[in-house]
Amino acid sequence: MTSHPRDTPQFYLTAPSPCPYLPGQEERKVFTHLVGRRARDLNEILTQGGFRRSQTIAYRPACETCRACVSVRVVVEDFAITGSQRRILQRNAELIGTPEPNRPASEQYALFRRYLDARHGDGGMVDMTVLDYAMMIEDSHVDTHLVIYRERGPDSAIHGRGVGAPVAVCLTDVLADGLSMVYSFYDPDEASRSLGTYMILDHIRRARALGLPYLYLGYWVDGSRKMDYKAKFKPQERLMPQGWVRVE
Numbered sequence: 001m002t003s004h005p006r007d008t009p010q011f012y013l014t015a016p017s018p019c020p021y022l023p024g025q026e027e028r029k030v031f032t033h034l035v036g037r038r039a040r041d042l043n044e045i046l047t048q049g050g051f052r053r054s055q056t057i058a059y060r061p062a063c064e065t066c067r068a069c070v071s072v073r074v075v076v077e078d079f080a081i082t083g084s085q086r087r088i089l090q091r092n093a094e095l096i097g098t099p100e101p102n103r104p105a106s107e108q109y110a111l112f113r114r115y116l117d118a119r120h121g122d123g124g125m126v127d128m129t130v131l132d133y134a135m136m137i138e139d140s141h142v143d144t145h146l147v148i149y150r151e152r153g154p155d156s157a158i159h160g161r162g163v164g165a166p167v168a169v170c171l172t173d174v175l176a177d178g179l180s181m182v183y184s185f186y187d188p189d190e191a192s193r194s195l196g197t198y199m200i201l202d203h204i205r206r207a208r209a210l211g212l213p214y215l216y217l218g219y220w221v222d223g224s225r226k227m228d229y230k231a232k233f234k235p236q237e238r239l240m241p242q243g244w245v246r247v248e
Contacts, residue, residue: 034056
């Protein structure tokens with residue numbers, strides 16, 4: 001009988017299921033587990049190869065009849081901010097994002113619950129309990145943390161932290177060649193602030209400050225209005241059959 005070392009990744013294929021982005025399509029995913037002492041190195045390699053992380057799982061679309069999902073990463077050094085994006089930064093100038101350990105908290109889950117109910121009421125995550133949320137945040141064998149955004153307070157310039165309840169939260173992985181925004185959510189009552197775009201702009205700034213060349217945004221889905229926003233951060237690279245291709 002052939003045995004495999006614990007750190008050797010084994011890949012699996014899911015059964016077909018309805019696509020959450022394109023009506024009439026079915027999705028399948030290839031996935032493996034990110035566990036053991038090599039989890040961090042494996043996550044690096046797989047992310048560069050178009051995989052995404054969810055807890056201790058790395059997955060990638062493997063659909064039989066569709067190739068609409070394309071991995072996208074922003075070229076941080078050359079990123080050219082648009083006028084509308086600059087106005088979004090100004091609109092959120094009173095927010096401050098603080099990196100914190102990936103530990104769940106009740107105020108995070110309250111915000112997460114409101115976000116799901118308002119923005120993704122028919123999505124696959126809508127039934128997530130507080131325990132499910134805790135697993136999403138802390139179940140990780142890689143270098144990850146939360147960036148929690150709060151309003152600036154009178155002492156924020158001194159200690160670098162905001163005050164009050166969180167307005168937005170992002171679970172962020174740190175890779176050798178960039179940051180990866182694993183999952184983000186925000187106050188649905190603050191839609192006019194474009195907080196999703198703001199968090200991406202802020203993470204571009206963070207990657208630049210760390211000297212990292214890329215910000216990984218996950219999948220841009222051609223034909224899905226939900227994913228159109230990812231195409232607005234340029235220049236970017238998209239993972240095509242011939243490798244990463246720059247898009248201006």
